[in-house]
């Protein structure tokens with residue numbers, strides 16, 4: 001899978017760009033198997049960028065294509081299949097279901113693709129120190145615990161692209177390290193790409209490319 005942006009300018013940033021961006025208003029591709037860091041200060045469009053790649057924002061000029069197919073030509077059914085099998089995302093605001101438990105949140109997608117992921121969920125939860133909250137309602141978890149649940153949910157499904165929107169904002173160094181280790185492991189297993197937005201910290205990932213947004 002390859003994602004290409006061509007002269008993309010999000011509507012909210014129109015007229016505000018300073019010409020330094022290595023993503024907006026230029027041609028840039030994200031290829032399978034590579035790890036990208038996309039960095040920028042607050043308000044420069046990191047979440048907007050991730051939402052455009054995931055096909056949930058369309059308020060921009062220019063074009064985005066996936067494997068050569070422009071996004072407007074991709075049907076809703078194809079997006080649904082892609083989001084189950086090929087693209088996984090950790091939203092900045094996590095988007096967990098607050099009335100469901102941690103485990104139910106993680107299993108939301110594994111139920112869809114009918115894979116028994118029980119053991120793998122336990123392994124990842126133990127590594128990230130959230131075993132004790134798996135059966136608690138998400139609403140009762142701390143933000144850092146929710147963030148780790150959201151990371152496990154993203155890693156448990158198959159993917160070719162792992163999109164991460166400032167995924168470590170509420171984690172301590174030890175948990176960031178372990179999360180990076182898991183992300184690295186899963187990306188290598190799947191020969192997947194990783195695209196992470198951040199304010200610029202490299203964390204514990206070896207990026208192939210770093211791009212200023």
Ligand SMILES: Nc1ncnc2c1ncn2[C@@H]1O[C@H](COP(=O)(O)OP(=O)(O)OP(=O)(O)O)[C@@H](O)[C@H]1O
Pocket residue numbers: 012013040041042043044045046047048049092
């Ligand atoms: N739906 C929208 N309608 C109008 N303006 C928007 C919309 N979404 C974002 N913006 C504006 O676009 C700019 C980029 O927002 P975005 O959330 O993508 O930035 P960000 O780099 O992720 O910021 P942060 O690091 O603070 O999370 C901001 O000025 C924001 O106010």
